[in-house]
Amino acid sequence: MKKPELLVTPQSVAHIEQLIEAGADAFLVGEQQFGLRLAGEFTIDDIEKSVILAHAANKKVYVAMNALYHNNRVDLLRPYMEKLESCGVDGITYGDPAVVMVKREADLQVPLHWNTEMTATNWFTANYWGKRGANRAVLARELSMDEVIEIKENAEVAIELQVHGMTCMFQSKRSLLGNYFLYQDKAMEIENRTSQKNMFLHDKERANKYPIFEDANGTHIFSPNDMCIIDELGELIDAGIDSFKIDGVLQEAPYVTKVTNLYRQAIDAYMESSEVYDEMKNDLLAEVEEIQPEIRPLDTGFFFKETVY
Incomplete structure (x- = not known):
């Protein structure tokens, strides 16, 4: 059984240090000129520092380039992507095909993660982008547990899935x-x-x-509730989902760090045995609920069709 990556969105380089201690495996960073709905603003210098820090701890850094680019921004893509490759980032998250074209034209080697937020709803499309250079697909949030598992069974690329945090609805x-x-x-x-x-x-x-x-x-308008499936991870781990994402946008850094540690405990417990996980999961959920902002109730998103907005 493969242990999934625990991917987190940090707010700063200093926050990455805390998240490494909390048990995160990878980090998604970027700047709003190129990426959407980021937990923090990371310049190229910040990204370079993040890569050095993460790689020293055997962790990974991915950069968000999932904006949709008008003509006036297209010329900025190549120099930015060349800088990212020189920094040694482990992947670029994209939605616009312009990123694929720039990678080809510049002969860059940095891996691509396909992420269009809402349209990654079947394995045919995931595999389509896999054949065009992506090695990972980030699934839409509006999928049931059964749909996620079916996609993973048929996907030819790695699958990333959000398991905690806000969902963008508009x-x-x-x-x-x-x-x-x-x-x-x-x-x-x-x-x-x-x-x-x-x-x-x-x-x-x-x-x-x-x-x-x-x-x-x-x-950007987000859902009224936070997704949380810390007590429902077993099926996803059994299915071989490659990466679990905790989205920390609009949350306090200590909250994101604590949640990361609780998911670390949950994943490690299940990898030890499902019985150990079953004994812990209710307590872990209770710890999340204890620190959850009062105005942000928890639900399981669309995994079991609870979310309606």
């Missing part, structure tokens, strides 16, 4: 909130990765609050 490439307030002649500072004081879209009928932030890629 994105516009426009600054919707900023434009709205400007229209009303009101100044408003959009709270994003520099502050954990989130803005919310309030649905009074369902008593839900949907977190919002804006960055260089537009407006």
Whole structure:
């Protein structure tokens, strides 16, 4: 039985040090000019420091380039990707085929992880991008447990799956909130990765609050609940899922570090034996619930069709 990678989104280089201690195996970093919905802003210098730090601990660093690029940004891709390869990053997460074309034209060797957020819903598409240079597919969040397992059984590429954190349910490439307030002649500072004081879209009928932030890629609205399947990992490990992702966007760093350690314990326990895991999983879930922000209830996302929004 293969042990899955535990992939986490850190907020800073210093946070990576804490996450290594907590048991993370890999880190997804980047900057908003090229990547979407990042937990922290990492310059090229930060990425280089992250790679040195992670590789010294036998960990991996992947860089998010999963934005969709207009013509004015295409010329920036090659020099950025060349710098990433010179830094020794272990992979690039992409959604736009322009990244594939740049890799070919520049004859780069850095591995590619296909991630389009919502359209990775079957193994045919995953294998299509595998034949065009990707060695991993990041599955959509809107999949059931059975669908995930079926994709893994037929995929010719590694499979990455989010197991904890917020789910993006809407994105516009426009600054919707900023434009709205400007229209009303009101100044408003959009709270994003520099502050954990989130803005919310309030649905009074369902008593839900949907977190919002804006960055260089537009407006992002997230689910009202946090996904958490720390007590449902057994089937996914048995199925051979290659990477479990904890998304720390809009969370405090200590929370992400603690959650990472709890998932580390869960994975290691199951690898020891399913009986050990079964004895621990309820306690591990209770520890997550104890630190969970009051306005962010936990659910199992779409794995068992609980999430409705």
